[in-house]
Amino acid sequence: MPAGDDVIEQEIRIAAPPEAVFPFFTDPDKMRRWKGIDHKVDAQPGGIYRVNIDGTHVARGEYVEVSPPHRVTFTWGWEDDGNPVPPGSSTVEITLTPDGDDTIVRLVHRGLPLQAVAPHAVGWRHYLSRLAIAGGGGDPGPDLGPA
Amino acid sequence: MDAALRAIAEPHRREILRLVSEDELAAGEIASHFELSRPAVSQHLRVLVEAGLLESRRDATRIIYRARPEGLDELREYLEVFWATGLRRLKRAVERDMEDSERASRR
Numbered sequence: 047m048p049a050g051d052d053v054i055e056q057e058i059r060i061a062a063p064p065e066a067v068f069p070f071f072t073d074p075d076k077m078r079r080w081k082g083i084d085h086k087v088d089a090q091p092g093g094i095y096r097v098n099i100d101g102t103h104v105a106r107g108e109y110v111e112v113s114p115p116h117r118v119t120f121t122w123g124w125e126d127d128g129n130p131v132p133p134g135s136s137t138v139e140i141t142l143t144p145d146g147d148d149t150i151v152r153l154v155h156r157g158l159p160l161q162a163v164a165p166h167a168v169g170w171r172h173y174l175s176r177l178a179i180a181g182g183g184g185d186p187g188p189d190l191g192p193a
Numbered sequence: 194m195d196a197a198l199r200a201i202a203e204p205h206r207r208e209i210l211r212l213v214s215e216d217e218l219a220a221g222e223i224a225s226h227f228e229l230s231r232p233a234v235s236q237h238l239r240v241l242v243e244a245g246l247l248e249s250r251r252d253a254t255r256i257i258y259r260a261r262p263e264g265l266d267e268l269r270e271y272l273e274v275f276w277a278t279g280l281r282r283l284k285r286a287v288e289r290d291m292e293d294s295e296r297a298s299r300r
Contacts, residue, residue, distance in 0.1 A: 054272050054273055054276060056273070056276050056277055056280060058281065058283070059284075061287075061288050062290070062291045066287055066291060070286065070287060079282075080279060080282040080283040080285075081279045081283070124198075131198070151280060151283070153276055153280065155272065155276065
């Protein structure tokens, strides 16, 4: 498996400057137009980020960084009981980069439990990296096992 | 998907998945790692199987369990679709705003 299995990364190009895109992550009236049905947000570091997605699932976290118009970061999880991604457990970073008249919106969602059932993947990575060193004629050194 | 999410939320079940990710194990071997009653362990195993995170086979009188790692691919897929759909909606909402303001400024 590639590095960063517990990360989801996505990008989209939007025909608008970052200044026009940014409020869609911080202003409840604008957020409503693309995600969720009910919003309680206080867009400042430590402020709440709570989005009722569909009446059943509620995403909740806190804003970590609010730097208009280029960057907004918030923690993220589901409020539902027993959810493996509880509020605050993962982090969503949004970066807005101007490109001509457009904005590239990049979303990186980290800290997800996507590897909870595959710790052996760590072992494979360890051995594949040793193999790569050895295959290149190097000496990977004594095998101390996967970190 | 909700079944898999709920299944891995429970610490004992995460521990079971860790145990069987290295090697397949019989139900008794799994139970010996826990200070839980056998029925409680069986219940956890059943939840994991139903959530698609574990698969079992019968070996004579024993039931052998092993991890089904593709089960969590569903969480990844779920979130990828969740954000991809969201970003497409975001794009539409922002671009509609831009068109509206351009139209207004032409007036």
